[in-house]
Each structure stands twice: as structure tokens, then as C-alpha cells.
Amino acid sequence: MxxxxxxxGESVESEDPVRERGDPAGRAxxxxxxxxxxxxxxxxxxxxxxxxxEAAEYGDPDGDExAEYGDPDxDLSYWADDESLLADRTAAMLWLTGRGLAxxxxxxxxxxxxxxxxxxxxxxxxxxxxxxxxxxxxSGLVALGLGVVLLVPAVIxxxxxxxxxxxxxxxxxxxxxxxxxxxxxxxxxxQRRCVLxxxxxxxxxxxxxxxxxxxxxxxxxxxxxxxxYALGFGGTVLLTGLFGVVQAVGHQxxxxxxxxxxxxxxxxxxxx
Numbered sequence: 001m002x003x004x005x006x007x008x009g010e011s012v013e014s015e016d017p018v019r020e021r022g023d024p025a026g027r028a029x030x031x032x033x034x035x036x037x038x039x040x041x042x043x044x045x046x047x048x049x050x051x052x053x054e055a056a057e058y059g060d061p062d063g064d065e066x067a068e069y070g071d072p073d074x075d076l077s078y079w080a081d082d083e084s085l086l087a088d089r090t091a092a093m094l095w096l097t098g099r100g101l102a103x104x105x106x107x108x109x110x111x112x113x114x115x116x117x118x119x120x121x122x123x124x125x126x127x128x129x130x131x132x133x134x135x136x137x138x139s140g141l142v143a144l145g146l147g148v149v150l151l152v153p154a155v156i157x158x159x160x161x162x163x164x165x166x167x168x169x170x171x172x173x174x175x176x177x178x179x180x181x182x183x184x185x186x187x188x189x190x191q192r193r194c195v196l197x198x199x200x201x202x203x204x205x206x207x208x209x210x211x212x213x214x215x216x217x218x219x220x221x222x223x224x225x226x227x228x229y230a231l232g233f234g235g236t237v238l239l240t241g242l243f244g245v246v247q248a249v250g251h252q253x254x255x256x257x258x259x260x261x262x263x264x265x266x267x268x269x270x271x272x
Contacts (some may be wrong), residue, residue: 055261066077082179082180089175092171093172093176093183093185096171096172096175097188097255098155098193099161099168100168100172100251101190101193101194101196101197103248105161105165105247106196106197109158109161109240109243109244110159112154112157112236113236115150115153115154115157116151116154116155116232117233117236118150118156119149119151120147120229120231121147121229122146122147123144123147123151123228123232124225124230124232124247125140125143125145125225125229126140126141126143126144126147127140127224127228128140128223128226129143129226135138164221171200172254183258187258188258188259189255189256190255191252194248195248197244197245197248198244198248200241201241201242201247202245204237204240204241204244205238205242205245206241207241208235208236208237208238209239210234210237211233211238212230212231212235212238213230213234214230214234215230215233217231255256
């Protein structure tokens, strides 16, 4: 793309750097790789060597909330050279890492857990109403219906949440397999984000275990409905915490294996 601007007695021409490196014109989403509109700016920053920019650490994942992500292009001829391929690989993997450990995903997990806790509360109330018989049967049916309305969407959201995490991990693996050299960018560890996920998730696990144990070792005065709610509450909180812990620890293990596979060359002479 050639653009020119004329002033009094002067003319300035500039070439589009994207065309200069041989990319097809107008391909905002190269090869179905899932690049959102505007993400080329992030990849361009990687090509420019600005890896130390904190603002672009994860490719500004909040810049386009409705973007869809796909697999990298299998046709390596799309990239003009290895340098542009490696720059795009780094930008894509940082973007996907930011998406997989985004705060929004953690909040979505907690939201699903909260809905499930409320659903179990409704189920426990329904059981207590059924125990009362009489007019309690009608209110028990209403409470049971409310519990189902809350629990079913919570389970569906949790399933979608897990599936999305698996898709992101698969895409990361696919991107890591591209290029003539292994991945070496230490930012892929995302240690701060993993800590942000790990600490509250571990606390939820502890709270869930305590609640579950108390529900199992219940005094005789506790009703069946209260026991049902306590077990549902404890199990839901425990699972919510475990999902968060697995996400954080799993990413650390995967990124550690990926990066540690690269031999570190130390100063002080050649290897013997």
C-alpha cells in the first residue's frame, strides 16, 4: 500500500511493512489462525523486538472481547521468513496464555460455583419442605424446580469453561510446534497470573474440605435437608477450587516442560 502526502513543494511516500515482508493483502486473520481484528498490531510489536513492553505482555487480550481464536496456519509458506514466523508464534502464544489465565475466566468459574451453591441451597430447602409434608410439599416442588434451574446452567457453564481451556492448551501446543527453533520466551510461564489463580483456589479447596467433613460428621439434631445442602455446598466449593488449582499448576508444569527442554548456554567457555 503506497500512501503519499503532498505539502508545499514536498512529497512523502511510505510502504506498508506488511506488504514489504510478503504477506497477502488484506488478511486480518492469517490462514484461519484466529487472529482477532487489531491483533496485527500486537504481532507487529513482536516483530519490532519490543518484547520488554509490559503493556503488550499478553498481546492486550482485553482489546477485542468478541474475537475467536483458531489453529495456526499449516502452510508455512505464508510467512516470508523464519523471523516473521517466530515473531507471530511468540505473539500468538502470549495472547493465548493471557486468555487462558484471564481474570474473566476465573470470575466465570466462581460465578458457576456460586450458582451451584444457590442451587444446592434450594434443593436442601426442598428436602426440608418434603419432610414437613402437608403444605410443605408445594413449596418443596417450587424449591426443587428453582434448584434445577440453578444447577443445570452451572454444570453447562462449567463444561464449556473446561472445554475452552482444553482448546487454548491445544492451540498453544500447535503454535509451539511451529518454527525452526524451540520456544524460549520466559513470559509464557505467566507466574504472576498463576499465583493470582492459585491462592484463592487453594483457599476454596480448604473451605470445601472443611464443609464436607462437617456435613459427614453431623450431629443427630441436623436435618436431612441441612445435610444435603452442606454436602452440596462443600463439594461445589471444593470442585471450584480444584478447577482453579489445576488450571494454574497445569500451566506452570506445561510451560516449565516447554521452556526447560531448551538447553541453557552458560558463559565461561564451550561445553566439553
